[in-house]
Amino acid sequence: MNPVLQAEQLTKTYLSTDPPTQVLGGVDLAVTPGEFLAVMGASGSGKSTLLYCISGMDRPTSGRVSIEGTDLTALDDNAMARLRLTSMGFVFQQAFFLGNLSIRDNILLPALKATPKAQAEAVVRVDALMERFGIAHVGSHGITEVSGGQLQRASICRALAAEPTIVFADEPTGALNSAMTTEVMGALTEVHRGGSTLVMVTHAPDCAARADRVIYLRDGEVVDSLSLGTWTADDAEAREIAMLEWLRTNGF
Ligand SMILES: Nc1ncnc2c1ncn2[C@@H]1O[C@H](COP(=O)(O)OP(=O)(O)OP(=O)(O)O)[C@@H](O)[C@H]1O
Numbered sequence: 001m002n003p004v005l006q007a008e009q010l011t012k013t014y015l016s017t018d019p020p021t022q023v024l025g026g027v028d029l030a031v032t033p034g035e036f037l038a039v040m041g042a043s044g045s046g047k048s049t050l051l052y053c054i055s056g057m058d059r060p061t062s063g064r065v066s067i068e069g070t071d072l073t074a075l076d077d078n079a080m081a082r083l084r085l086t087s088m089g090f091v092f093q094q095a096f097f098l099g100n101l102s103i104r105d106n107i108l109l110p111a112l113k114a115t116p117k118a119q120a121e122a123v124v125r126v127d128a129l130m131e132r133f134g135i136a137h138v139g140s141h142g143i144t145e146v147s148g149g150q151l152q153r154a155s156i157c158r159a160l161a162a163e164p165t166i167v168f169a170d171e172p173t174g175a176l177n178s179a180m181t182t183e184v185m186g187a188l189t190e191v192h193r194g195g196s197t198l199v200m201v202t203h204a205p206d207c208a209a210r211a212d213r214v215i216y217l218r219d220g221e222v223v224d225s226l227s228l229g230t231w232t233a234d235d236a237e238a239r240e241i242a243m244l245e246w247l248r249t250n251g252f
């Protein structure tokens with residue numbers, strides 16, 4: 001199966017520091033269609049930098065990234081922004097919603113921009129997503145009038161609204177308590193079950209244990225990977241134990 005995302009010999013060096021900081025030291029990565037990949041590693045190991053470079057939010061210093069065969073490194077800023085809008089979904093630790101729009105309009109806005117000629121379809125899709133992720137009843141609320149878990153489920157709806165090829169998440173549960181974390185990981189598991197390809201950076205072993213595969217980053221290099229297969233509630237505990245053992249061997 002051809003990978004959805006392929007990174008080859010990706011490096012990133014920040015030149016703004018003296019001496020320059022090399023953050024990624026030649027990362028090779030392939031993500032297959034429908035795969036749920038988790039990225040773990042100590043703080044500062046380069047997880048977010050990797051996510052930004054493979055999703056076109058930042059440019060690598062060298063190496064190549066392609067999504068469905070499109071070489072991101074060859075795109076200019078406009079083409080990159082367009083590709084992000086139409087083919088990628090993003091979920092961050094914070095939702096980055098606009099304060100003057102309702103939850104529903106925040107979800108709708110990027111989808112309308114992505115498919116300006118199919119606005120009615122986008123509206124139908126967004127309403128179905130909000131229903132599916134249990135936030136339809138708070139659609140008209142302002143962004144301060146919902147819980148943290150609801151806000152993150154709204155971010156997930158926004159990420160899916162333009163039917164992206166791949167969804168990127170950087171610590172999607174990083175700002176949530178444990179009940180809300182369970183709620184949001186349930187939603188991301190549902191996203192994966194729906195066939196989406198998902199790359200998620202996380203510090204939380206129980207969140208990473210939901211993934212099909214986990215890679216471990218140390219000093220900007222992928223030093224280990226663990227294949228877990230498809231998550232089911234029945235083997236959640238066994239997976240978490242395997243994860244913790246694997247993390248321990250990597251010094252996490
Ligand atoms: N714009 C920048 N300029 C210079 N150095 C940077 C820049 N952004 C990140 N770094 C450095 O790159 C390294 C990796 O940062 P990155 O944010 O990718 O780590 P991370 O693994 O996501 O960490 P965390 O788990 O804390 O989020 C860190 O040492 C950081 O200080």
Ligand SMILES: [Mg+2]
Nearest residue numbers: 047048049170
């Ligand atoms: Mg980070």
